[in-house]
Amino acid sequence: MLKPIDAGRAVAGNPERAPSVRWALASLSLSMLLSSLGISIANVALPTLAQAFNASFQEVQWIVLAYLLAITTLIVSVGRLGDITGRRQLLLAGLFLFTTASVLCGVAPTLWLLIAARAAQGLGAAIMMALTMAFVGETVPKARTGSAMGLLGTMSAIGTALGPSLGGLLIAGAGWRAIFLVNVPLGLL
Numbered sequence: 001m002l003k004p005i006d007a008g009r010a011v012a013g014n015p016e017r018a019p020s021v022r023w024a025l026a027s028l029s030l031s032m033l034l035s036s037l038g039i040s041i042a043n044v045a046l047p048t049l050a051q052a053f054n055a056s057f058q059e060v061q062w063i064v065l066a067y068l069l070a071i072t073t074l075i076v077s078v079g080r081l082g083d084i085t086g087r088r089q090l091l092l093a094g095l096f097l098f099t100t101a102s103v104l105c106g107v108a109p110t111l112w113l114l115i116a117a118r119a120a121q122g123l124g125a126a127i128m129m130a131l132t133m134a135f136v137g138e139t140v141p142k143a144r145t146g147s148a149m150g151l152l153g154t155m156s157a158i159g160t161a162l163g164p165s166l167g168g169l170l171i172a173g174a175g176w177r178a179i180f181l182v183n184v185p186l187g188l189l
Contacts, residue, residue, distance in 0.1 A: 021139060021140060021141075024135070024139045024140075025139070025140070025148060025151060028132045028135055028136070028139070028148075028152060029151060029152060029155045030155075030186065030189065031091070031095065031128045031132045032128070032129065032132050032152045032155040032156050032159065033155045033156075033158060033159040033186075034098065034125070034128065034159070034183055034186055034187060035071075035098070035124075035125035035126075035128040035129045035132075035156075035159070036129075036155065036156040036157070036158070036159025036160045036163075037159035037160075037162060037163050037166070037183070038067060038098075038121060038122075038125050038159075038163075038183065039067065039068065039071075039125075039159070039160055039163065040159075040160050040161075040162075040163025040164055040167075041163035041164070041166060041167040041179050041182075042063050042064050042067070042118070042163075042167065042179060042180075043064055043163065043164060043167070044163075044164045044167040044168050044171065045063075045167055045171055045176050045179055046060050046061065046063070046064070048171055048176045049063060049111075049114075049176055052176055053110070053111040053114075055111050059111060060111065062115045063111075063114055063115055063118050064118075066115045066116070066118040066119040066122060067118045067119070067121060067122040067125070068122065069119070069122065070118075070119045070120075070121075070122025070123045070125070070126060071122045071125050071126045071129065074122075074123055074126040075126040075129060075130050076130070078090070078094070078123075078126050078127045078130050078131070079130035079131065079134060082127075082130065082131045082134060083134075087131050087134055087135060087138070090127060090131060091127065091128065091131040091132070091135070093127065094123075094124045094125075094126075094127025094128045094131065095124065095128060095187055096124075097120060097121075097123060097124035097127070098121055098124030098125055098127075098128060098183065098187055099124075099183065099184055099187030099188060100120075100124075101117050101118070101120040101121035101123075101124055102121060102180050102181065102183035102184050102187060103180075103181070103184055104117035104120070105117040105118060105121060105180035106177045106178075106180040106181035106184070107177070121180075121183075129156075132152060133149070133152060136148045136149055136152065166179075166182070167179045170182060
């Protein structure tokens with residue numbers, strides 16, 4: 001019987017497994033980073049967005065709220081949907097939705113279209129968050145599951161912490177649209 005030695009080393013008789021586990025964890029980590037980054041990156045842009053759309057602060061707060069409401073209300077349901085329909089296809093659909101919605105956010109001509117695109121981005125993020133965690137059990141040897149979950153938790157924390165500073169840099173350098181468009185190359189990756 002072949003047993004995993006370590007997620008970081010080759011499995012006896014199957015030298016291809018270790019690189020595939022690494023690539024899978026890298027992909028899952030990026031997925032977690034993106035969805036967490038989306039939570040906090042827009043917060044710093046709210047004053048700029050209020051000015052850009054000539055809207056009140058209460059109106060532009062919906063840019064953040066739409067994303068958070070979509071994640072919190074849908075994460076359990078999309079996790080269950082992944083169990084029923086298949087995780088891989090749904091995760092890819094979530095990545096596609098998140099990336100497409102990021103483009104829509106970046107080119108939104110009106111505040112209400114931006115809010116709707118952020119809700120769609122939040123749905124994509126809910127799919128990514130729920131299924132990223134679910135994939136760990138399928139991808140990583142049981143002995144390494146705790147380490148892999150810790151890695152994903154760390155990526156989530158990094159994304160949330162990185163959001164305000166990265167958002168501030170992007171707004172200062174390229175304008176508010178860049179805080180949403182930065183997700184596009186990462187989502188494609």
